[in-house]
Amino acid sequence: MISRRAVLLGGAAAGAAGFAPSALGRLPTSRDTLPKSAPVRRLALAAGEMEAPLLGPGKPRTKGVCTYDGTPFLTLRAPVGTRLQVDFENRLPDPTTVHWHGVRVPYLSDGVSPLTQAPIPAGGRFSYDVPLPDPGFYFFHPHCDETGQVGRGLVALLLVDDPAEAKLGFDAEHFVIVKDWRLDADNGRWLEMFTDEGASTSGTFGTVRATNGSVTPPRVEAPAYGDVRLRVIVADNTRTIDFGCDTEDAAIIAIDGQALPPLLLSKLPDEIWRMGPAMRLDVHVRMPAPGAEVKVYDYRTAEPYLLTTLVAVDKGRKKTSFRPKALPPPKVPQPDLKRATRLDYLVQTAAGPIVTAEPLPPDDPLAKALIASACVGSRTFWAINRNSWGAGPDLRLPPPLMTLRDGDSYILSITNVTKHVHPMHLHGHIFRVLSSSKKPGIPPYLADTVMTEPNETVEIAFRATSGDWVFHCHILEHMDSGLMGWFRVL
Template sequence: MLSAIPSAIGQVPASIDTLPPNAPVKRLSLSAGEMDVHLLGPDKPATKHFCAYDGEPFKIFRFERGTRLAVDFKNNLPDPTTVHWHGIRGPYLSDGVAPLTQDVIQPGGTFAYNVPLPDAGFYFFHPHCDETGQVGRGLFSLLIVDDAEERKVKFDAECFVVVKDWRLGDDGQWIAMSTDEGASTAGTFGTVRATNGSVTPPRVEVPAYGDARVRVIIADSTRVIDLGTDHDDAALIAVDGQALLPPQVLDNLPDGIWRMGPAMRADLQVRMPGPGEEVKIFDYRTSEPYLLTTLVAVDKGLKKTAFKPKALPASIAPMPDLAKTLPLEYLVQVSAGATIVSPPLPADDPLSKALVDSLCVGQKTHWAISRDSWSTDEALRLPPPLSQLATGSSYVVTCTNVTKHVHPMHLHGHVFKVLSSSKKKTMPQYLADTVLVEPNESVQFAFKAASGNWVFHCHILEHMDTGLMGWFRIA
């Protein structure tokens, strides 16, 4: 595996586990493959070559915090792939980023992932190779990490809202997942909107006067939403799986919504009205509010009580020492083609061959972080690290977006604290692994550095595929 990675990547940092050696182990057999799915409805043509883990679209996995997953992965796809455990703090050699942390897994190939689960919360996993194509065709699964302390916070129902659009023609078959126009602007949007895989918004029964825990994920490659409800008694209680303390009533947030982009998750607490009444969950970032899910109150004998947001247990992820931080500053910007800081690799460089063989690079370069871009077909390169950091030290990143488009920026292997925004002055501080950076906005977030080679990239997948990714070496 790593021994096959060319030495041009440089010194290999220690790959640190995040659970003790005696942590309980759960062995998991996992496969990725293709199937036919009726995405446009049961009476419409089946969409061929849908991608899924274990043959089940949007499969939900649940495990206890403190468990170590020993994952035996098999690639039954016709193309290379990897698995990235999004938001999980684990050893970087199981992070799934080819060719930085592993070789790609060829068709028919296998790979053993060590996936410790040190934190409770809402996560997911997906490929980190040809993400635009494979995630675009459905290849991701949800991962819930439960915890005994969190179970003490009682809810009367739980439901999932998976925002994922489809790039389909009238015949129900896939059309191009990426276009030059989309990749160089806001992304190539789906032709069909869907929630939980269905073009018909779900209706979910919840006990009247009860509390529903609504777990929302943007699994789409491009779409940004303004999450909100038509109901006063709703609160944001977690972001990216991490408790928001104190929880925030939605109506008290700017514009009464929570803005989310690709890969971002949010947990809402919704207090239901009386029997027969409904609560509608909307995306308000459209000319007309788009209905995501309807919660229907059914009589289960509960009594009406005053609404009070529930506080989840505080995150136990390592927190930065804000009194002893070091500053880092990066620009998210448009790239002038392949004329960027780091030169292309010579054709005979072994890393150049590794990048070509990985099939994990886009065709053209459109984006950069501080004037440098990730590899694309037109300019094969592994850029130098954005910074070389010290394990255990605390850093404050100022990320400034000087483009005309929004960018959800994701840092692998860490939980960070979002401190401030140059635009959202009343935004609460919160923990996350992905933060939305608006045009002409600077966002500050802080993290405690964990050993490894970790990528930092935009989660609008076409942006990442066309250059908007960098990496940190932490040792």
């Protein structure tokens, strides 16, 4: 199954393919986030296609479902402090890469073509160095033809376990993976993932809603009066949800894998947490009496959409008062807010490809880099400070939004002047969300992706790490049609 973008592969992709890291010349230093003595786990990983009953039992099966190791929503787990040496093989018919979302990897393992590597062709291989310095809930996915490949299921979960969390005594763990399918309901065939109408507005939505890959919302048993750890991810290309539960005994204990003091859902505005593509939550839910249920919903739709039902079963427990469990505090690098440099960025629409920033020096090894046409969309609709990532006929790598200094702290003010939401993701960093012009009551928290609403200004802060790092909207069509830039940190 060859995608529309793969057909467009030509001279631009060939130019990028020769742009391997070993040929890049002088680059920013690639920082390691673990000591060389860290334990190593070597693993083989392959991306490929399979057939699956996405429409449900008794309905036509769908070909060309993309998975890692032949397992829909593959889950990998490793202890914090482990280094993964990943030998990746591309068994897809199209080029791909692997991006380790939220993980503080050396930038040459970040999986962004052509910034950190060339696209991996069909049948090609690439080795990734993936240190795991921080516990939490992460995931990995392609960063080439991301709209098409993620749209067809190429997403996997990565859990980095902290031994100290075992003492908290959760009775059950359950994943809620929000991922829709864009299918013809009659024959199970894929519909076009990237449309100009969707890419230029709120995105092209799936036609079949699903949780954990199934059109039937899961029902999960847990001990009555017990404690469940929900791990929620929006793995969809486009969908934004308003996550909530029909119980007051529920609290957010981590955002994007980073612990925070427990935040009761009942104390939030409308008792929901808004999540866009790539965003994750860990939620502590106290189960009710035997036979009762806790329903987990997306409240953003006209009628609340049921994501999962937790069913309380009698295990001889007695009712106790609900006290949310606090995870160990994060140890990620923290910005120095008193010495931070402030940078202002507008997320805006664009009538076509725009680049207003100063170009890279001619002798910079990335100055002539070309973006593979297989990795982006066919049109440009978006920009950051009037600078658009290469798309359509404009496949040159744009200059960086800014050159930053390794170890220095920065405050980014992100203002969304469009009519649509944009979940903004910064690669290689965990940042602190400081404030929002529309959500003044939310306390600061750590994350790697932050939602920006129309006409909202959000401030985030981080300590910069050496490398070349992209900053983009995680509504994938927006990213593929220009809403991505990059920072060089020297």
